[in-house]
Amino acid sequence: MPLLETRKLTKAFGGLMAVLDADFAVEPGEVRAIIGPNGAGKTTFFNMLAGNFPPTRGQIYFKGREITALPPHRRSLLGIGRSYQITNIFPDLTAFENVRVAVQSRTVHYDMWRDADHLTDVNGRAEEILRSVELLDRRHVPSADLAHGEQRYLEIGIALATNPELLLLDEPTAGMSPEETRKTAEFIKRIAKDLTIILVEHDMEVVMGISDRITVLHYGEVLAEGTPEAIRENPEVQRVYLRA
Amino acid sequence: MTFLGFPLESWVAQLYVGLVNGCVFILLALGLSIIFGLMGIVNFAHGVFYMLGAYAAYSVIAATGSYWLALAAAPLIVGVLGLGVERGIIRRIYGVKNAAFAGVLVTYGLSILLPDFVRMLYGRPGKPVRIPPELTGDLLTIGGTKLGAYRLFILIVTAVVVPLLWLLLNKTNLGLVIRAGTSDSLMVQALGINVSRVWTITFGLGIALAAFAGVVTAPMLAVSPEMGGTILIQCFIVVVIGGMGSFAGPIVGGLIIGQVLSLTSMVYDVLADVIIYVAMAAVLLLRPRGLFGVEGIED
Amino acid sequence: MAAGALSLLRRDRAPLVALLLLVAPFVADRTPLYTALLTEALVFGLFALAFDIALGHSGMLSLGHSALFGVASYTTGLLLAHRKWGVGESVLAGMLAGLLTAAVMGGLALRKRGVYFAMLTLALSQIPFFAVRMTLDITGGDDGLSGIPKLALAFPFDLPLSKHPRNLYFFVAAVVGLCMLMVRRILRSPFGRAMRAVRENEERARTCGYDTQRIKLIAFLLSGLFAGVAGALLTVLLEFVPIENVHWSMSGTVVIMAMFGGSGTFAGPFVGSTVFLWMKDYLSKRIEFWEVFVGGTFIIIVLFLPEGIVGTLKRHLRARGGPAAGTIAASPRPRAPASPTSEP
Numbered sequence A: 001m002p003l004l005e006t007r008k009l010t011k012a013f014g015g016l017m018a019v020l021d022a023d024f025a026v027e028p029g030e031v032r033a034i035i036g037p038n039g040a041g042k043t044t045f046f047n048m049l050a051g052n053f054p055p056t057r058g059q060i061y062f063k064g065r066e067i068t069a070l071p072p073h074r075r076s077l078l079g080i081g082r083s084y085q086i087t088n089i090f091p092d093l094t095a096f097e098n099v100r101v102a103v104q105s106r107t108v109h110y111d112m113w114r115d116a117d118h119l120t121d122v123n124g125r126a127e128e129i130l131r132s133v134e135l136l137d138r139r140h141v142p143s144a145d146l147a148h149g150e151q152r153y154l155e156i157g158i159a160l161a162t163n164p165e166l167l168l169l170d171e172p173t174a175g176m177s178p179e180e181t182r183k184t185a186e187f188i189k190r191i192a193k194d195l196t197i198i199l200v201e202h203d204m205e206v207v208m209g210i211s212d213r214i215t216v217l218h219y220g221e222v223l224a225e226g227t228p229e230a231i232r233e234n235p236e237v238q239r240v241y242l243r244a
Numbered sequence B: 001m002t003f004l005g006f007p008l009e010s011w012v013a014q015l016y017v018g019l020v021n022g023c024v025f026i027l028l029a030l031g032l033s034i035i036f037g038l039m040g041i042v043n044f045a046h047g048v049f050y051m052l053g054a055y056a057a058y059s060v061i062a063a064t065g066s067y068w069l070a071l072a073a074a075p076l077i078v079g080v081l082g083l084g085v086e087r088g089i090i091r092r093i094y095g096v097k098n099a100a101f102a103g104v105l106v107t108y109g110l111s112i113l114l115p116d117f118v119r120m121l122y123g124r125p126g127k128p129v130r131i132p133p134e135l136t137g138d139l140l141t142i143g144g145t146k147l148g149a150y151r152l153f154i155l156i157v158t159a160v161v162v163p164l165l166w167l168l169l170n171k172t173n174l175g176l177v178i179r180a181g182t183s184d185s186l187m188v189q190a191l192g193i194n195v196s197r198v199w200t201i202t203f204g205l206g207i208a209l210a211a212f213a214g215v216v217t218a219p220m221l222a223v224s225p226e227m228g229g230t231i232l233i234q235c236f237i238v239v240v241i242g243g244m245g246s247f248a249g250p251i252v253g254g255l256i257i258g259q260v261l262s263l264t265s266m267v268y269d270v271l272a273d274v275i276i277y278v279a280m281a282a283v284l285l286l287r288p289r290g291l292f293g294v295e296g297i298e299d
Numbered sequence C: 001m002a003a004g005a006l007s008l009l010r011r012d013r014a015p016l017v018a019l020l021l022l023v024a025p026f027v028a029d030r031t032p033l034y035t036a037l038l039t040e041a042l043v044f045g046l047f048a049l050a051f052d053i054a055l056g057h058s059g060m061l062s063l064g065h066s067a068l069f070g071v072a073s074y075t076t077g078l079l080l081a082h083r084k085w086g087v088g089e090s091v092l093a094g095m096l097a098g099l100l101t102a103a104v105m106g107g108l109a110l111r112k113r114g115v116y117f118a119m120l121t122l123a124l125s126q127i128p129f130f131a132v133r134m135t136l137d138i139t140g141g142d143d144g145l146s147g148i149p150k151l152a153l154a155f156p157f158d159l160p161l162s163k164h165p166r167n168l169y170f171f172v173a174a175v176v177g178l179c180m181l182m183v184r185r186i187l188r189s190p191f192g193r194a195m196r197a198v199r200e201n202e203e204r205a206r207t208c209g210y211d212t213q214r215i216k217l218i219a220f221l222l223s224g225l226f227a228g229v230a231g232a233l234l235t236v237l238l239e240f241v242p243i244e245n246v247h248w249s250m251s252g253t254v255v256i257m258a259m260f261g262g263s264g265t266f267a268g269p270f271v272g273s274t275v276f277l278w279m280k281d282y283l284s285k286r287i288e289f290w291e292v293f294v295g296g297t298f299i300i301i302v303l304f305l306p307e308g309i310v311g312t313l314k315r316h317l318r319a320r321g322g323p324a325a326g327t328i329a330a331s332p333r334p335r336a337p338a339s340p341t342s343e344p
Helices: A042-050 A072-078 A095-104 A120-132 A148-161 A178-191 A204-210 A228-233 A235-240 B008-039 B046-064 B067-088 B099-122 B149-171 B173-190 B195-217 B228-242 B248-267 B269-286 C002-011 C014-028 C035-054 C065-082 C087-109 C114-124 C126-134 C165-188 C190-200 C202-207 C212-238 C248-261 C268-286 C290-304 C308-319
Strands: A004-013 A016-026 A031-035 A057-062 A080-083 A166-170 A196-200 A213-218 A221-226 B138-142 B145-148
Touching: A004 A042, A016 A042, A016 A213, A016 A221, A031 A042, A031 A204, A042 A080, A042 A166, A042 A196, A072 A080, A072 C202, A080 A148, A095 A120, A095 A148, A095 C190, A120 A148, A148 A166, A148 A178, A178 A196, A178 A204, A204 A228, A213 A228, A213 A235, A221 A228, A221 A235, A228 A235, B008 B046, B008 B145, B008 B149, B008 B195, B008 B228, B008 B248, B046 B067, B046 B099, B046 B195, B046 B228, B067 B195, B099 B228, B099 C114, B099 C248, B099 C290, B145 B149, B149 B173, B149 B195, B173 B195, B228 B248, B228 B269, B228 C114, B248 B269, B269 C087, B269 C114, B269 C126, C014 C035, C014 C165, C035 C065, C035 C165, C035 C212, C035 C248, C035 C268, C065 C087, C065 C114, C065 C126, C065 C212, C065 C248, C087 C114, C087 C212, C114 C126, C114 C248, C165 C190, C165 C212, C190 C202, C190 C212, C202 C212, C248 C268, C248 C290, C248 C308, C268 C290, C268 C308
Parallel strands: A031 A196, A031 A213, A080 A166, A166 A196
Antiparallel strands: A004 A016, A004 A057, A213 A221, B138 B145
């Protein structure tokens, strides 16, 4: 059974069809990239998966259960995590607290009695995640003061901290240097062993390097879908998007 | 012939009064909505500028004896004051984190500061502003209620100003820039247009509208330093019900609130004030964006 | 031993505060802050702290807190005057009244966010005001609610309150101190951190799995609960309920107090209330138009010292090399504006 599936997913803004009749399915453990020219509807599609936009038509299923109308926080609790293209962290909180509070979301957070600093499991897990995104030594820095690349790592860290089964990554390498991009790609490959990942990306090297399958969107419709090799050789895709 | 125990003529009279009250709300709410629409600032000093308009009218009349001059000059004077306030005070909050809150707080601070200034200059008790002799007298008497000419004047003036405003926003270059700035200031900036000047002008325009409402109302109400308080809150109800971000919203909201206040004050006087809050709660529950509101505004 | 005491102080300032509260009235009458003023400052400090639970700690600017405060004041007053309830029960009832009012107000106003929410709280807060006026047989209307009998505490021991300023002070200090401990507990708890996440970035908090609407509502309820205690205490203190308690200007006063002292800090609301009340007391006797002064100071603080007195002090102390603090008040970061009030 696919982990995530959409059927005839459509989003219209007035007369403009941003996404039209998208049928899409991702298997557990897969790394799926969504690519397409600007305006192809990638962001809109992505936001529908994350729960930010209600679709005009169509359904979304997660682990066989329909989640089309489910608000973002409920999706998160079901196991869908999401990172943002434009860094969307908790600016005045330290890097550590950014991640810790994300981990905390999985526990009883209506507790008004205990001291949050004494939640050892939460703290431990937060440290683990910070270590994996190489920010442990920056834990006390207010996240707004981190460098851009560090913030992008924190961005992914926060998404991971919610222990997702499905991770939605929105242009994770946006604005990164080539070195940072390479490291991020490797990182994604590592975590992909335990997760299913859907990512929107512009960097073709990253896409070709880490994806199991690629979906190409064009003017809101699914143009093609397949392995990186198949996509690379697809003449329509070449015409529309890739250079030969 | 009666309806709910009141003669038909009384209903007509109250509807007329409500319509005129609605006009004042329309002028105020449009100013508020314009400022909010472009700048994202809810101007908590809006009522105070309304009050300043009335006082400016008082001063102009005291100096020149002409109400007509006051009608033209007072909004200009207060509008220029509004430009100064934007340049000197308001613009310091742009780009700051939580700028919208800072806008509320700063304009709220003005709403405490300015009335006391007025008390310093003019004294605590109110000032009288008389209806100009050309407009005194009653036009008709319906059901025992005399409907004065001045009310008709307010109606006419509003009916002139509102379409002019619409023309300004929709048919002029300035209006185009204001509306474009609402959706995409970065782009507008890139086109070389001085966006910050547009913000200044927009704020001044909204203030001038508030002041104009004040001038127009002055002969009918008590002009006092406190007169901005209650009307501000009523104005908020108007934009909640009518909806912000559109041109029709404040107009429809103003007309509705004007009527609701007028009719309930006849039928069940005690409830007149509370009923508009109940109406607002109802709108919030059933249609949070307001009747003509643009979806997604601060929801 | 001194080093031990000092490190205890750094970890927990509660004993120091308790000591200060205990000693204050004996010293106060020799300073410009005399006992009665101090007592009032404690009550309003609690009110400002309650307000700041919503603003500084959860990111909700409420301009309708006069309703929460005022309804509680009247509830306590009515029970004391008309039903001859005891002091303790009346204060508890006031607390509940604040909570319930917050439930209604929050339930309606939280359908919107940000400034729209603020406008709604302002408008909704008018309803209790008009209700008080409309029921003037019971509430006294514009003249306020009088007829509260001589008050005395019955439990845990007999303590006359009326006309005993020092007793009143200790009663108020005990209640406020207890509330302060409770608020501190809440702010340090997992829920307190959730509140903070919502304040910092509501959208992201939602994506992390937090039901932000529910969190905001609960935070608002807490705010109402403590504002209710403050309102009840003021009634006990004044033995009278002025209609100003439920007027929208009271909402403005508490905003000013919170901002003066420092929104988002714990001591700020109390510093702010003390400064404001002192200003009002001192200036209004000397300057006729002292509100110009207050309004002007408020604007200056909002523009140039948005962290308030305590917040600014904290920032300077931290810059000298203390450990990075966990709680930080929202601070301005000037950036090029896209639209004047959109987040860049």
